Amino acid sequence: MKKTILLLFYIAFISCTNTTYDDIVAEKPSLVLKCNKAYEEDNIQKAKIGLEWTLSYMGASLPLNNTGVKVENNLIEIDFKKLGFNSNAIEKLEKLNEVIFTSEEYQVNNNIDLGRYVSLLFGASEHYYEITGVPYLLSEMLDNYQLNSERGYVNNSGVSFEHRLISFSEQEGFNQLFFCEEVDPETGIVIEYETVELMQNGQVRFGIYDKDGYRINSTDPLHSNAGKPAKCMWCHESGIQPLFSEQDDFEGFIPYLEFKDLLTDFKNSHKNLQNSLVDGVDYQETQQHTLTELIYISFMEPSAERLSLEWEMTVSEVENLLSGLPIHIHEEFFYLGDLYDREDVESFAPFSGLQVSSSVREESEAEVNYIN
Numbered sequence: 001m002k003k004t005i006l007l008l009f010y011i012a013f014i015s016c017t018n019t020t021y022d023d024i025v026a027e028k029p030s031l032v033l034k035c036n037k038a039y040e041e042d043n044i045q046k047a048k049i050g051l052e053w054t055l056s057y058m059g060a061s062l063p064l065n066n067t068g069v070k071v072e073n074n075l076i077e078i079d080f081k082k083l084g085f086n087s088n089a090i091e092k093l094e095k096l097n098e099v100i101f102t103s104e105e106y107q108v109n110n111n112i113d114l115g116r117y118v119s120l121l122f123g124a125s126e127h128y129y130e131i132t133g134v135p136y137l138l139s140e141m142l143d144n145y146q147l148n149s150e151r152g153y154v155n156n157s158g159v160s161f162e163h164r165l166i167s168f169s170e171q172e173g174f175n176q177l178f179f180c181e182e183v184d185p186e187t188g189i190v191i192e193y194e195t196v197e198l199m200q201n202g203q204v205r206f207g208i209y210d211k212d213g214y215r216i217n218s219t220d221p222l223h224s225n226a227g228k229p230a231k232c233m234w235c236h237e238s239g240i241q242p243l244f245s246e247q248d249d250f251e252g253f254i255p256y257l258e259f260k261d262l263l264t265d266f267k268n269s270h271k272n273l274q275n276s277l278v279d280g281v282d283y284q285e286t287q288q289h290t291l292t293e294l295i296y297i298s299f300m301e302p303s304a305e306r307l308s309l310e311w312e313m314t315v316s317e318v319e320n321l322l323s324g325l326p327i328h329i330h331e332e333f334f335y336l337g338d339l340y341d342r343e344d345v346e347s348f349a350p351f352s353g354l355q356v357s358s359s360v361r362e363e364s365e366a367e368v369n370y371i372n
Helices: 002-026 044-057 087-101 104-109 114-122 125-132 138-142 229-236 256-275 289-300 304-311 315-321 342-348
Strands: 031-034 069-072 075-078 152-154 163-168 177-183 190-198 204-210
Touching (some): 031 114, 044 069, 044 114, 087 114, 114 125, 114 289, 125 204, 125 229, 138 177, 138 190, 138 204, 152 256, 190 229, 204 229, 304 315
Antiparallel strands (some): 069 075, 152 163, 163 177, 190 204
């Protein structure tokens, strides 16, 4: 009897020990971000809101009472498993985190610059695609929807230099696809494809595909000003865009005025759905998305004041170090002051950070991918 009891105790002990070990191995460290003030009105709470919008763009549902984003002084700690990401997104985010943890910046500071992180997350097209789940093949995307037989025709686009054929599925809650074919008006040949989908957290998800239906990082600037997914989001502002300019009517397509009204109805319906959500960002605060843009812009185009916080130097030391480098004023956010280009200053930093894509919004000469 004693032997039986001892055996059962031993089995229970081993089981308990193994479970605890597995839990420890599975536990991933939280990511710590450092907020470096970039302008007079900048503060940690604005940075937190801008980060939450970024996470929302990436698919996070952001539960109302979430504790996945914690703020202390000028640091933000993220626990991705508490933000409402699906399992695919968490897997991809953890792959990116593993690379970040091994960077010299993180090893030296025990954190990564918030602007660098947002630029890596949102400004690297492949990271955006993989985390949000945009399929690599256009055919796989289209298999998920039933497109309406009627289409719209746009021959006077404010974005594309070509004509656009717009197909769409019916809006069923947060479930709809807009499928755009960029067409040469002279030959009728399709040059590129773009997709806009509604996500369950209320955001829109963007995909760009080449003429053969393979996912690409940005539109071809010879044919379109649409740029990368981050620029799509900047323009769409989390919504369905209506028609801003008058279009011609084309036989076999929805008449212009009817199509304009239809898109406006879709936009309004989507906005009402967004405003009904309890979790997530506040879609009624229509300008909060700008806080995301300020995070990555002030990182990609930093001032000496921002760099002094980032590098822990005086402003004079930074200016002396960077003397001779060109400076500029941002055309929209002029209050950011005299700015450098991130590519110009990186080699002067006292530590090496992970390289980011050379542009967040536009086609990049250097496009990073640390996930695949």
